[in-house]
Amino acid sequence: MAKTAVLGAGSWGTAFSLVLADAGNDVHLWGRRKEVCDAINQTRENPEYLPGILLPETIKASHDPAVVLADAEFVVLAVPSQQLRANLRDWARHIPHDAVVVSLMKGVELGTHLRMSEVIAELTGAGPERVAVVTGPNLAREIAQREPAAAVVACVDEGVAQRLQAWCHTPAFRPYTNTDVVGCELAGTTKNVIALAVGVADGLGYGDNAKASVITRGLAETARLGLAMGADPMTMMGLAGMGDLVATCSSPLSRNRTFGEKLGRGMTVDEIVASTRQVAEGVKSSDSVSELARLHGVDMPIVEQVAALIRGEATPKELVSMLVSRSPKPEIR
């Protein structure tokens, strides 16, 4: 049984802990709030983030990072992307020097434009062979209900990716390996922004043609950014790219799609943020990804328009008309 530390007891940290427990690991889950940890230990349930899901006995929760991280072979990070740096400043000294650090997060840091694996490398000093990513079409509640799903475990070191594949493979959760960490992270981050745009179309009452068009052109934007940053275009066609984009943009469970839908219906960003405790990463990533695109000279009109909408510089209807009325272009370029 490999000791695994999971830091972040929100929806995905908790659901992935269940996967890891099902795969035979000894899981130590860090939660920010003691009452959430106590509830998990005493009732086997995380009532705030995954109500109604019974968690295996092999998951132990604690709000002490030193206890959770001691002797961990694998360290999984699952806090909101913009909060990672501040937390890692505290956690890094407790992370064992040979542990593999796995990011579950889908975001790009505001200000630095760093991907989560880059933030991890900077703050822990871990080399690329010790930093990995798990991504794909993995809506937390479906995974926690043990519904079948596939995922990607990405590490530049194929051998490490294979170790991680065995570490999280269960009868319901099928991980594939990939060595394209850059592509996996960019795809996971950008799909949240595209899901906001799809949600806006939903909220405005548009149908499936509009949504399919945004999804497909969103994938084209993601692929262009990926290519400019050295990603493998095949990653965009796989689970981390198209798979996650389709799941997120079509699911009522997606926080990003739902956030966009509420915007489309006329709620403000502040009103929506105040209505939920859960993170919709695309709200902040719309800015960091559009800046990243500008830095790399890549055209990402959907991402840019979503960023303008979030900043309050455009209305949902203006977002749609800005996209449709752009100058005509070839589809492939």
Ligand SMILES: NC(=O)C1=CN([C@@H]2O[C@H](COP(=O)(O)OP(=O)(O)OC[C@H]3O[C@@H](n4cnc5c(N)ncnc54)[C@H](O)[C@@H]3O)[C@@H](O)[C@H]2O)C=CC1
């Ligand atoms: N929920 C899902 O279905 C999936 C989520 N992800 C990604 O996983 C990451 C985590 O998301 P979720 O667990 O879904 O979010 P969540 O909103 O459900 O939970 C976030 C967790 O982080 C904690 N947190 C919030 N602010 C914090 C801070 N300043 N310091 C420390 N902890 C803090 C919260 O207490 C909570 O435990 C995100 O990057 C998300 O995009 C990836 C795949 C699936």
Ligand SMILES: O=C(CO)COP(=O)(O)O
């Ligand atoms: O990343 C996810 C599914 O793979 C979860 O999407 P949301 O954060 O939009 O809920």
